[in-house]
Amino acid sequence: AQSVAQPEDQVNVAEGNPLTVKCTYSVSGNPYLFWYVQYPNRGLQFLLKYITGDNLVKGSYGFEAEFNKSQTSFHLKKPSALVSDSALYFCAVRERSDQFYFGTGTSLTVIP
Amino acid sequence: DTEVTQTPKHLVMGMTNKKSLKCEQHMGHRAMYWYKQKAKKPPELMFVYSYEKLSINESVPSRFSPECPNSSLLNLHLHALQPEDSALYLCASSPHLGLGGAGELFFGEGSRLTVL
Numbered sequence: 001a002q003s004v005a006q007p008e009d010q011v012n013v014a015e016g017n018p019l020t021v022k023c024t025y026s027v028s029g030n031p032y033l034f035w036y037v038q039y040p041n042r043g044l045q046f047l048l049k050y051i052t053g054d055n056l057v058k059g060s061y062g063f064e065a066e067f068n069k070s071q072t073s074f075h076l077k078k079p080s081a082l083v084s085d086s087a088l089y090f091c092a093v094r095e096r097s098d099q100f101y102f103g104t105g106t107s108l109t110v111i112p
Numbered sequence: 113d114t115e116v117t118q119t120p121k122h123l124v125m126g127m128t129n130k131k132s133l134k135c136e137q138h139m140g141h142r143a144m145y146w147y148k149q150k151a152k153k154p155p156e157l158m159f160v161y162s163y164e165k166l167s168i169n170e171s172v173p174s175r176f177s178p179e180c181p182n183s184s185l186l187n188l189h190l191h192a193l194q195p196e197d198s199a200l201y202l203c204a205s206s207p208h209l210g211l212g213g214a215g216e217l218f219f220g221e222g223s224r225l226t227v228l
Binding site for chain 1: 116118143145152153154155157160162167168200202204206208216217218219220221222224
């Protein structure tokens with residue numbers, strides 16, 4: 001069965017500091033992994049995805065994610081956090097069909 | 113056009129009402145989804161349509177009835193809902209695997225449903 005886990009419900013970081021939002025996955029075969037962000041009362045916005053190739057994936061708004069096969073992780077990172085990055089972040093995996101599985105979400109607060 | 117458009121943005125209905133949520137995309141995606149989301153929780157999959165046919169129904173109560181009239185439109189018909197059905201209903205679409213890669217989900221902004 002495919003699944004992703006986000007071990008932290010809440011992450012707080014000071015503005016200007018690097019941020020990391022963690023995600024681990026459990027899949028059979030090669031994973032298709034995604035990160036989404038959700039602002040209050042909005043839909044989910046796609047940030048980036050890993051399909052194959054380079055382990056470091058760059059996405060929207062300065063975010064990047066590192067795929068680590070040995071640790072089955074796909075952590076979201078940004079070198080310098082902005083207050084406007086405060087939102088709910090979801091990791092997701094797509095199985096070899098049309099079905100996506102979402103993590104439980106991590107609420108990121110960037111403190112001015 | 114990379115948008116998924118959902119209407120209405122807000123809907124308030126009584127438990128005896130019949131209403132519908134609508135979703136439209138013009139990206140040529142042949143997989144379309146309905147998700148239900150409660151506050152600060154992940155989206156819960158309700159239905160998936162693949163090439164206009166219902167391919168996944170996650171044991172959703174029959175008071176929710178999906179419809180896919182054509183490849184661009186997706187409806188969710190609502191009847192005799194309960195207050196616990198109040199939530200944000202999200203529509204999404206994606207390209208199929210193998211057609212342009214492992215495409216991501218494109219979400220609409222959602223329809224905020226309140227059942228009184």
